[in-house]
Amino acid sequence: xxxxxxxxxxxxxxxxxxxxxxxxxxxxxxxxxxxxxxxxxxxxxxxxxxxxxxxxxxxxxxxxxxxxxxxxxxxxxxxxxxxxxxxxxxxxxxxxxxxxxxxxxxxxxxxxxxxxx
Amino acid sequence: xxxxxxxxxxxxxxxxxxxxxxxxxxxxxxxxxxxxxxxxxxxxxxxxxxxxxxxxxxxxxxxxxxxxxxxxxxxxxxxxxxxxxxxxxxxxxxxxxxxxxxxxxxxxxxxxxxxxx
Numbered sequence: 001x002x003x004x005x006x007x008x009x010x011x012x013x014x015x016x017x018x019x020x021x022x023x024x025x026x027x028x029x030x031x032x033x034x035x036x037x038x039x040x041x042x043x044x045x046x047x048x049x050x051x052x053x054x055x056x057x058x059x060x061x062x063x064x065x066x067x068x069x070x071x072x073x074x075x076x077x078x079x080x081x082x083x084x085x086x087x088x089x090x091x092x093x094x095x096x097x098x099x100x101x102x103x104x105x106x107x108x109x110x111x112x113x114x115x116x117x
Numbered sequence: 118x119x120x121x122x123x124x125x126x127x128x129x130x131x132x133x134x135x136x137x138x139x140x141x142x143x144x145x146x147x148x149x150x151x152x153x154x155x156x157x158x159x160x161x162x163x164x165x166x167x168x169x170x171x172x173x174x175x176x177x178x179x180x181x182x183x184x185x186x187x188x189x190x191x192x193x194x195x196x197x198x199x200x201x202x203x204x205x206x207x208x209x210x211x212x213x214x215x216x217x218x219x220x221x222x223x224x225x226x227x228x229x230x231x232x233x234x
Binding site: 002005007008026029049051053055068076079097 | 119120121122123124125140141142143144146148165166168170172185186187190191192193194196197212214216
């Protein structure tokens with residue numbers, strides 16, 4: 001039987017920003033936690049929507065036609081093909097869901113290596 | 118542009134137990150919130166894993182080979198084909214993710230109608 005996953009416990013295992021850790025899989029998707037602080041890079045995913053749930057802190061998802069700011073318990077799905085750039089003034093913790101092996105920068109050459117914790 | 122989704126605000130719009138509400142879509146999946154109290158029914162989904170994240174309270178996911186009890190910030194993915202029966206002594210709030218039109222009881226004839234809020 002699989003174990004349950006405590007998201008805070010998983011988040012305590014690393015400190016790097018914008019370096020998602022896969023904590024579970026759901027069909028062909030990775031369920032990931034990530035710590036964010038500062039500005040990420042503008043990018044898009046042509047093949048998949050991009051799910052964000054803020055667990056702690058606050059992030060702003062900048063998009064070309066406007067921004068969305070999320071606090072704890074708030075969800076936003078960036079539709080496939082939409083350019084976006086997350087930014088967090090203070091450290092924020094986020095649950096992400098994307099198909100396994102989706103490059104986090106939208107580009108396999110610059111993407112973080114997939115890491116499972 | 119899509120709006121952000123505040124999960125607590127969505128949960129405040131209904132009171133029925135075991136009646137999931139779709140709050141967003143991610144590719145071909147429904148992101149749902151549900152209130153649980155009491156015991157659901159034993160069922161399985163042959164075609165999909167079943168994602169649970171507890172937002173408030175506590176639920177136990179009973180399975181034939183053991184139980185998993187989840188509190189806030191804890192995730193469990195029931196693998197496809199595994200019989201399970203969630204139970205909550207007190208009201209619990211849960212985030213669920215499943216492919217759109219997955220019957221919540223595993224059986225289209227007894228499943229809750231899909232509702233989007």
